[in-house]
Amino acid sequence: VAYFQNRLKQSLGIERIAGGADFAVCVIDYLMPEMDGLELARAIRQEKGPATPPLILFSASTPSGADFRQKVAGMGFSAILTKPAKSRHLLKALSDAVRADAEGKAPAPEAKRQTTDAACRPDGTPLTVLLVDDNRIDQKVGSKILVSLGYKPDVVSSGEEAARACFAEHYDVVLMDIEMPDMDGIAATALIRQKLPKALQPYVVALTANAMARERERYLRSGMDDYLSKPLDVAALTASLRAATEFLADRGSGVWAHEMGDGIG
């Protein structure tokens, strides 16, 4: 293992690599002063050509833009690791990269899997989403939109089912229809807010076909985090899910904190 911390040392690193020092794998930080991880990767690739070792990008921010991930995959990174990285994730990325290299192919499994528009958790997987709507067609439309964005939504049809689902399993985001018979979206959200510990609370987005400004205030006051009108607008939904990611990261979502607990970054 060799560490190179800044541009001068990176240059030395490139020279060492170019000069024949063979590393089995290079783990490269993304955000570094002067020369970032992508530039460094390009420089290494220029020097080593086909003999370039597997590269793993190490990044403090979850890369979110699809073009960023495509760029990273296009540069031949075997994996993207988000800081702080769990030791087993790093180990897996390292062993996958070395194995792929030994087998003579240059796949980018992690980077490729992430070429979606989905907002991601710190471990790089899409946010977990529960869609709640009693209207079958809206369920289908909403779930097709979410799937096309890269999420794997669970779908339920009532406020009671929504609350039960949230108690049984952790969801990062709940897309909650307001107008439902029996227990409506506001009552279901109140129940979830009341029963779940703060650190495990989902980000709740109200969905409604009755779009009125004064209603919006009421939803936010009753414990919902955001509001979207139906028919759903993909750009607005995407923005809301990004906001959810930031909100959960800032709060230190209990589930995320647990996942990051054995981090090494």
Place this chain on the structure above:
Amino acid sequence: MALADDTIELPALRRLLEVIGGDRADLVELIDDFVGGAPELVAQMQAASSAGDIAALTRAAHTLKSNARDFGAVRLAAMCAELERASREGAVFDAPVSIAAIAQEEEKARTTLGALNVEDIEA
């Protein structure tokens, strides 16, 4: 393509096709759901109206409004929205008349959608 009348607004269907990811088979499936389910919602309105069940009337009108909007049935959506609003405010005086008009418009929307060739909708 042009539709015979303005019962269905194509831009809404184009938009729907786009938001669900552009797969026409998915759009056909959704249209089938609407065509299959809309008469039931009208029947629910009629039953709720006869039974004087305002909550059920509001709900059925709300659901059909929402679905009609998705598929570009703008007049049907507006009629349902009006019935929903009146019903929510407890101000429905001529429910059977409104529902009869909605039933007629729903049938037109269903027929138009059923005859639509989704291949003609530009992505």
